[in-house]
Amino acid sequence: MTDAYTRYSQSKSLKYQKERDIVMKSKSRRSKYSDQKYHHVESKTPPLPAKSTSSLEELLxxxxxxKQELKKIVKDPDTAPNIDYNKKRRHSKEDYAYEIMISKKRQVHNETRSNKISKTRKSNHESSPELEHIQPESEDEETIIxxxxxQRKQLLEKFNVLNEKSNESTEDDNKASNSEAENTTDIKNTQDNQIISKQVTDMFSEKDEFESNGATKNATHNEDETNLNLTDNWDDADGYFNIRIGDTINNRYTIKSILGQGVFANVVRAQDNMEGNDYVAIKIVRNNDLMYKTSLKEIEILKQIREADPDNKYHCVQFLGHFxxxxxxxxxxxxxxxxxxGVIKKYGKHHGINMKALMSYSRQLLLAxxxxxKLGIIHADIKPDNILVNEKKNLLKLCDFGSAGKSDDNEPTPYLVSRFYRAPEIILGVPYKHGVDVWSAACTIYEMATGKILFTGSSNNKMLKCFMDLKGRFSSKLVKRGKFKDQHFNYxxxxxxxxxxxxxxxEKVVEMSNISISRDLLQELKKCNKSIYMNEERKITQLKDLLDKMTMLDSSQRAQVxxxxxxxFILEELDKC
Structure with a gap:
C-alpha cells in the first residue's frame, strides 16, 4: 500500500510540475511578445513629478x-540640441525583422510613389534600421525633395548646354539627328536625347527647328518665303480689300480717303502719281467669283456709255479703265x-434744297x-447714294452700275432696287422695263424737294400699303399679272x-377691302417749303403734277423719260422776283 501511495503521489507531483512549467512558459512568451510589440514606442506622457519641497514661485x-528656450529654438533651429541617436539602445534581431515587415507594408500602400523614392527609402532602411522609429516620415520626404x-538642376544644366550647342551649330545637330536615325541598334541610348531635343525646340519661334530629314538650306529658305507670302492677307472675312490710307495701288495711285462701301465693292479716292496728280475714284471689287462676273458686266455697260457719250455731257460717271x-x-x-x-443732309434737311438747284438736278438726272x-440699259438702283455732285454743287452724275442690265434681259425678282425706291411692278412680279428707273427718280426728286423719304415701308408688303395710301387701290388687271400677287392679295x-x-x-394677316387715300402730295410739298416766294408756288404745283405722273402704279400709264x-417743271425757268 505504501509503495502504491508513494508512486501515486510522485506522479501527481510530476503532473503538477509540468502544468506549472507550461504556465510559466506562456507567461514568458506573453511578456516577450509585449516587449517586441511595444518596446520601441516611447511614452509621450511625462513621468509624475517627484515629491519636492520647491515653492510655487520657483516652478513658475x-x-x-x-518658454524662452523654446522661443529661441523656434527662431534659430540650428541652435537646437543635436540628438545623439547612437546612444539609443539597439534592438534585437526579432525587432529588426519586425521593422522590416512594417516597411514592406508601407511600400505596398505607397504604390503611387516613383521607383526612385522607393529605392531611397530602402537604402535608408537598410543603412539605419534603428532610426526608423525615431525619425518621422517628414524627414524622409524632405530628403526626397x-x-x-x-536632379532637376542637373536636367536644366543639360538643357542649357544643348541650347548653346544648337545655337552655335545647327548643322551639327542635323548630322547628329541623321546619324541617330541610321544607327538603329542604339535606340535605348538615343531615346533620352530625342526627348530632350523635343523639349528644347520652341514651337513659337520664327525658325523651323524640326528634323529636316536631309533637306537642304535652299528648300527651307523657299518654304520661309512662301509662309511670308501667306501672311500678306489683303482681304477681310467678307472678301473686301483691306484699305489703308497712304498705300499705293497698281504702283500708281495713292489712296487718300475712303468714299464708301457697298454690296459689290468699296470705293476709295486716290491720287494719280503719273498724270498731273489728278484725283480719281477706284472701285475695288470684292474677291468673289460672283462679284467679279457682275463687275465685268458693269465694265461692258460703262464702255457702252463712254462710246455713246464721248464728250461726257449726259451726266453718267466717266469710266477711265480697269486693272x-x-x-x-x-x-x-x-x-x-x-x-x-450728303447734299440733302447738309443743305436740305427737313425742308429740301432750294428750288433752283432742285430743277437743275432733276433735269440732269432725267438726261442720264x-x-x-437710248442704249437699252436699266440702271435698277437709282437713289441719292448713287448720284454724285461736283465740288461746286452745279453738276450731277449717275454712278454705280453694278445692278444695271439690258431691258430685254431681265427676270422678275422681288428684291431688285433698294426698298424705299422700289417700283410696284418689281414687288408684284410684273415684267418691268425703264419705268422702274422713272419711279426711283421720282422718289429721289421728292427727297430733294422735302428732305424726307417718299415711301418708308419696312417690307415689300408694307411698301404696297404706302403706295396705296398715296395713289389708291391697285387695279385688278395689274394684280393678276403679278407673279407674287398671292403674297399680298387674295382672290x-x-x-x-x-x-x-x-x-x-x-405676325397676323389682316384683309383690307377698302383702302382710302390718306396722303396729300401737294400739302406735303408746301409744308416742307414754308418760306417759299410767290414765284415758287407755281413750281411746287408743277412738281406735284410731275411726281404724280412719274409714280403711276401701272408702269404702262407712267410717264416716259x-x-x-x-x-x-423742267422746261420753264424760275421767274425772277
Missing part, C-alpha cells in the same frame, strides 16, 4: 525659462466731291435716264396686310 520661474531638386490688284478687280472712274444724300434708255383682289399683333407679338423732260 522654471516655466518661464523653458532635395534629391528631386538636385487687277491683289486678286481684286479695280474700276477706275472720275472723282467727284460728294453724293446727293434718257441716255440709258377678291383684297389687300392682305402683314403686321404684328399688339398683344401676342406674332422724254415726257418728263418736256414737263413745265
Amino acid at each position: 520661474k522654471k516655466r518661464e525659462s523653458l 532635395q534629391q528631386r531638386r538636385q 487687277m490688284h491683289k486678286n481684286h478687280l479695280c474700276l477706275l472712274l472720275e472723282s467727284l466731291h460728294m453724293d446727293l444724300r 435716264l434718257r441716255l440709258l434708255k 377678291n383682289n383684297n389687300f392682305l396686310l402683314h403686321k404684328k399683333d399688339e398683344f401676342t407679338g406674332r 422724254n415726257d418728263c423732260l418736256k414737263h413745265p
Whole structure:
C-alpha cells in the first residue's frame, strides 16, 4: 500500500510540475511578445513629478525659462540640441525583422510613389534600421525633395548646354539627328536625347527647328518665303480689300480717303502719281467669283456709255479703265466731291434744297435716264447714294452700275432696287422695263424737294400699303399679272396686310377691302417749303403734277423719260422776283 501511495503521489507531483512549467512558459512568451510589440514606442506622457519641497514661485520661474528656450529654438533651429541617436539602445534581431515587415507594408500602400523614392527609402532602411522609429516620415520626404531638386538642376544644366550647342551649330545637330536615325541598334541610348531635343525646340519661334530629314538650306529658305507670302492677307472675312490710307495701288495711285462701301465693292479716292496728280475714284471689287462676273458686266455697260457719250455731257460717271490688284478687280472712274444724300443732309434737311438747284438736278438726272434708255440699259438702283455732285454743287452724275442690265434681259425678282425706291411692278412680279428707273427718280426728286423719304415701308408688303395710301387701290388687271400677287392679295383682289399683333407679338394677316387715300402730295410739298416766294408756288404745283405722273402704279400709264423732260417743271425757268 505504501509503495502504491508513494508512486501515486510522485506522479501527481510530476503532473503538477509540468502544468506549472507550461504556465510559466506562456507567461514568458506573453511578456516577450509585449516587449517586441511595444518596446520601441516611447511614452509621450511625462513621468509624475517627484515629491519636492520647491515653492510655487520657483516652478513658475522654471516655466518661464523653458518658454524662452523654446522661443529661441523656434527662431534659430540650428541652435537646437543635436540628438545623439547612437546612444539609443539597439534592438534585437526579432525587432529588426519586425521593422522590416512594417516597411514592406508601407511600400505596398505607397504604390503611387516613383521607383526612385522607393529605392531611397530602402537604402535608408537598410543603412539605419534603428532610426526608423525615431525619425518621422517628414524627414524622409524632405530628403526626397532635395534629391528631386538636385536632379532637376542637373536636367536644366543639360538643357542649357544643348541650347548653346544648337545655337552655335545647327548643322551639327542635323548630322547628329541623321546619324541617330541610321544607327538603329542604339535606340535605348538615343531615346533620352530625342526627348530632350523635343523639349528644347520652341514651337513659337520664327525658325523651323524640326528634323529636316536631309533637306537642304535652299528648300527651307523657299518654304520661309512662301509662309511670308501667306501672311500678306489683303482681304477681310467678307472678301473686301483691306484699305489703308497712304498705300499705293497698281504702283500708281495713292489712296487718300475712303468714299464708301457697298454690296459689290468699296470705293476709295486716290491720287494719280503719273498724270498731273489728278484725283480719281477706284472701285475695288470684292474677291468673289460672283462679284467679279457682275463687275465685268458693269465694265461692258460703262464702255457702252463712254462710246455713246464721248464728250461726257449726259451726266453718267466717266469710266477711265480697269486693272487687277491683289486678286481684286479695280474700276477706275472720275472723282467727284460728294453724293446727293450728303447734299440733302447738309443743305436740305427737313425742308429740301432750294428750288433752283432742285430743277437743275432733276433735269440732269432725267438726261442720264434718257441716255440709258437710248442704249437699252436699266440702271435698277437709282437713289441719292448713287448720284454724285461736283465740288461746286452745279453738276450731277449717275454712278454705280453694278445692278444695271439690258431691258430685254431681265427676270422678275422681288428684291431688285433698294426698298424705299422700289417700283410696284418689281414687288408684284410684273415684267418691268425703264419705268422702274422713272419711279426711283421720282422718289429721289421728292427727297430733294422735302428732305424726307417718299415711301418708308419696312417690307415689300408694307411698301404696297404706302403706295396705296398715296395713289389708291391697285387695279385688278395689274394684280393678276403679278407673279407674287398671292403674297399680298387674295382672290377678291383684297389687300392682305402683314403686321404684328399688339398683344401676342406674332405676325397676323389682316384683309383690307377698302383702302382710302390718306396722303396729300401737294400739302406735303408746301409744308416742307414754308418760306417759299410767290414765284415758287407755281413750281411746287408743277412738281406735284410731275411726281404724280412719274409714280403711276401701272408702269404702262407712267410717264416716259422724254415726257418728263418736256414737263413745265423742267422746261420753264424760275421767274425772277
